[in-house]
Amino acid sequence: MEFKDTQAIYLQIVDWMCDNIVKEKWGSDERIPSVRELGVLLEVNPNTVMRAYECLQNQNIIYNKRGVGFFVSEDASLRVAERKRTEFIDRMKLLDIPLEVILAEFEKLNRKKDS
Secondary structure (H helix, E strand, O other), X not given: OOOOOOOOHHHHHHHHHHHHHHOXXXXXXXXXXXXXXXXXXXXXXXXXXXXXXXXXXXOOOXXXXXXXXXXXXXXXXXXXXXXXXXXXXXXXXXXXXXXXXXXHHHHHHHHHHHO
């Protein structure tokens, strides 16, 4: 994973993990990598990973089974999808992009996908 300088690394890890949950790389009640495993995988300090896990726990996206590890919450995919939809809508409002423009772009993407 390549990190950007514009956002805290732990938040980039949170986003990456949320994307993996939505893509169902990790399903409900499935164990995710330990803090150390993910630290090695992403080449970051385990404290940074722990900060990301704490953030995800606070959002009820993952939970900890003491002595066993961290697991994906039952409705995590729905929570993440809802959060991402809200962020998307907020961004479109911020950029003052009308719904018609969004729909037109969405239709273009669908046409390309179907071709």
